[in-house]
Amino acid sequence: MDPEQLPVAEKRLLNAPVETLSWSGLTVKVKDGKTGQPKTLVDNVEGIMQAGECCAVMGPSGCGKTTFLNVLAQRPIKAAHVSGQIFVNGAEVPSNVFRHVTSFAQDHDIFISALNVRETLHFASRLAGIPRGDEAETRVDTLLEAFGLVGLRTRRVGGGISHGQKRRLTVAKQLVTGPGILFLDEPTSGLDSVASCHVVSHLRQLAKRTGLIVVCSIHQPSTSTFSLFDKLLLLSAGKTHYFGPINRVVDYYASIGVTIPERANPADFLLELVNTDFAQNEAAVPERERVAELASLWGISALRQQNAGVIASARVTPELAWDAGSKPSSPGRLAVLTHRTFIKSYRDGLAYTLRLAMYTALGLLAGTIWLQMDRDQNSIQLLINALLVSCAFMSFMAVTYVPAFIEDYRQFRLDRCNGLYGAGSFLLSNFVVGMPYQFLFSSAFSVLFYWLGGCRASAGAFFTWISWLFLNLIAAEGVVILSVAIIPNFVGALVITSLLNVIAFATAGTLVPPSQLNVFYKYGFYYWNSQGYVFRGMMATQFDGATYSCGAGCHCRYPSLPDQCHISGETILDQYGIKMADQGQNVGIVVAIILGYRVAAWALLRMRD
Numbered sequence: 001m002d003p004e005q006l007p008v009a010e011k012r013l014l015n016a017p018v019e020t021l022s023w024s025g026l027t028v029k030v031k032d033g034k035t036g037q038p039k040t041l042v043d044n045v046e047g048i049m050q051a052g053e054c055c056a057v058m059g060p061s062g063c064g065k066t067t068f069l070n071v072l073a074q075r076p077i078k079a080a081h082v083s084g085q086i087f088v089n090g091a092e093v094p095s096n097v098f099r100h101v102t103s104f105a106q107d108h109d110i111f112i113s114a115l116n117v118r119e120t121l122h123f124a125s126r127l128a129g130i131p132r133g134d135e136a137e138t139r140v141d142t143l144l145e146a147f148g149l150v151g152l153r154t155r156r157v158g159g160g161i162s163h164g165q166k167r168r169l170t171v172a173k174q175l176v177t178g179p180g181i182l183f184l185d186e187p188t189s190g191l192d193s194v195a196s197c198h199v200v201s202h203l204r205q206l207a208k209r210t211g212l213i214v215v216c217s218i219h220q221p222s223t224s225t226f227s228l229f230d231k232l233l234l235l236s237a238g239k240t241h242y243f244g245p246i247n248r249v250v251d252y253y254a255s256i257g258v259t260i261p262e263r264a265n266p267a268d269f270l271l272e273l274v275n276t277d278f279a280q281n282e283a284a285v286p287e288r289e290r291v292a293e294l295a296s297l298w299g300i301s302a303l304r305q306q307n308a309g310v311i312a313s314a315r316v317t318p319e320l321a322w323d324a325g326s327k328p329s330s331p332g333r334l335a336v337l338t339h340r341t342f343i344k345s346y347r348d349g350l351a352y353t354l355r356l357a358m359y360t361a362l363g364l365l366a367g368t369i370w371l372q373m374d375r376d377q378n379s380i381q382l383l384i385n386a387l388l389v390s391c392a393f394m395s396f397m398a399v400t401y402v403p404a405f406i407e408d409y410r411q412f413r414l415d416r417c418n419g420l421y422g423a424g425s426f427l428l429s430n431f432v433v434g435m436p437y438q439f440l441f442s443s444a445f446s447v448l449f450y451w452l453g454g455c456r457a458s459a460g461a462f463f464t465w466i467s468w469l470f471l472n473l474i475a476a477e478g479v480v481i482l483s484v485a486i487i488p489n490f491v492g493a494l495v496i497t498s499l500l501n502v503i504a505f506a507t508a509g510t511l512v513p514p515s516q517l518n519v520f521y522k523y524g525f526y527y528w529n530s531q532g533y534v535f536r537g538m539m540a541t542q543f544d545g546a547t548y549s550c551g552a553g554c555h556c557r558y559p560s561l562p563d564q565c566h567i568s569g570e571t572i573l574d575q576y577g578i579k580m581a582d583q584g585q586n587v588g589i590v591v592a593i594i595l596g597y598r599v600a601a602w603a604l605l606r607m608r609d
């Protein structure tokens with residue numbers, strides 16, 4: 001294929017390196033939840049695709065299409081035993097190379113809802129290393145037009161676009177990254193027959209022009225959509241019933257005594273032919289036997305033998321010459337991700353705006369509850385309580401970040417599987433964008449609480465206070481990120497975050513003195529408890545160098561300064577074992593805790609690769 005003859009938007013889509021995709025003996029087994037016996041979801045499936053071909057994977061609901069596609073695309077699937085071989089150009093390729101040459105769109109749409117349609121394609125294109133410029137613009141515009149999304153280009157994905165439009169955007173998003181092989185799970189679900197035909201027709205044209213290989217599962221295509229595919233893989237109960245050119249289906253079935261009526265939609269006819277979903281009772285045994293017989297006939301058919309020969313003789317190229325240089329550098333990828341995260345941060349109310357409102361309200365609330373504390377001994381315990389509540393509640397409220405981060409996490413998993421970026425870039429971009437917001441939150445809370453509550457009037461104390469709260473919030477966000485990495489779903493992450501925060505609160509050394517904590521809590525939580533260090537740091541800002549009057553009658557409830565009827569702040573700090581000399585070291589410990597959360601989250605995300 002001559003790249004010069006391609007339209008400018010498709011030049012980079014040219015799939016020169018991938019000549020064939022083949023698979024043989026693909027088998028997926030799981031342990032049946034009810035019987036505990038192995039259950040075969042995909043049974044010894046084989047096939048081969050040449051550059052420029054589109055294959056429809058069809059079969060009744062639950063026949064194993066999604067499982068097959070996931071395995072063929074080398075995407076993770078739950079607790080399954082997978083065997084068989086997948087070859088690109090006749091050879092197995094390392095998984096990182098496979099991810100770079102392939103792209104996979106699941107049957108459910110995953111987007112950053114704060115981005116608009118055009119930005120969604122733009123960021124996908126930039127993450128895939130396509131430089132900004134006329135070519136990238138033209139490519140995005142071409143795809144918007146091809147998938148009927150021009151009128152929606154400035155509309156946010158999270159508001160006001162239909163399921164069918166999201167499906168089209170999902171396909172366009174995979175195409176914009178320029179894969180050599182594209183796997184699509186139900187790309188036309190939710191689309192009417194005209195839109196389905198349009199999408200498949202565009203995929204076909206693109207495949208023919210660029211050499212792209214498309215493997216996609218599809219439910220009940222119309223006759224015209226069905227005929228757009230080059231090949232068909234027909235599955236039933238995980239077994240192959242047919243794999244080969246679409247235009248040989250009629251002949252093949254005629255050869256085994258099944259006539260596909262001329263006027264019937266062949267897709268409908270075949271789905272009905274191999275469907276046993278509604279034939280589960282005793283009376284339907286002959287029907288199930290007939291479908292099983294069809295699968296065995298495929299096993300011994302000439303076409304199947306022929307396929308096996310073609311798979312075995314697929315030309316082996318020495319190395320998949322994929323242009324790794326087209327991937328952006330790590331700093332480039334980080335810049336794109338940071339840009340994307342930043343856009344989300346100010347558009348998505350759940351990410352930061354809601355939290356800003358919450359922290360401001362908390363500052364107002366706490367400030368008016370602890371309004372203008374006096375400088376006598378009665379306010380000492382009040383102030384300590386206020387500090388305790390401030391740092392604990394600010395940590396707790398970070399839990400509201402869970403939904404926004406879960407969305408980012410899902411996008412990351414998808415992008416990671418498509419080889420766009422790794423866990424390091426993902427977490428770092430999130431960290432970079434989050435920092436100024438954490439500072440804003442701590443400032444909003446502090447400005448209100450500090451002055452309403454009548455805390456210590458010193459610029460040094462005020463800014464040190466804000467700095468401690470800032471560190472507290474960064475650590476609290478780290479807990480959220482770690483929790484999502486441990487259990488990546490809303491409820492699970494919420495439970496883990498809340499649990500970790502409650503344990504941190506109870507073991508910070510304020511409610512129970514560290515000397516009375518048992519070994520488990522002392523070494524497991526107290527020594528690396530950011531809330532505890534932050535509390536002690538905030539105490540230092542208020543009590544170091546301060547004095548409190550014992551009031552009329554000089555009945556001091558704390559050890560007082562000799563003959564002065566005053567309590568020194570150092571006395572209070574001593575009671576809590578807080579030493580000013582430790583403050584620098586404590587900052588270092590909190591920074592280490594913050595890094596520890598992120599590194600642990602990074603390690604967990606890497607383990608799931």
Ligand SMILES: Nc1ncnc2c1ncn2[C@@H]1O[C@H](COP(=O)(O)OP(=O)(O)OP(=O)(O)O)[C@@H](O)[C@H]1O
Binds near residue numbers: 032061
């Ligand atoms: N982890 C699992 N453990 C047990 N059974 C599973 C597991 N994953 C899938 N299945 C079962 O395997 C079969 C194939 O599922 P799969 O999602 O691949 O089918 P499908 O053809 O894509 O279905 P649909 O067209 O309805 O989306 C189904 O019967 C499903 O219930």
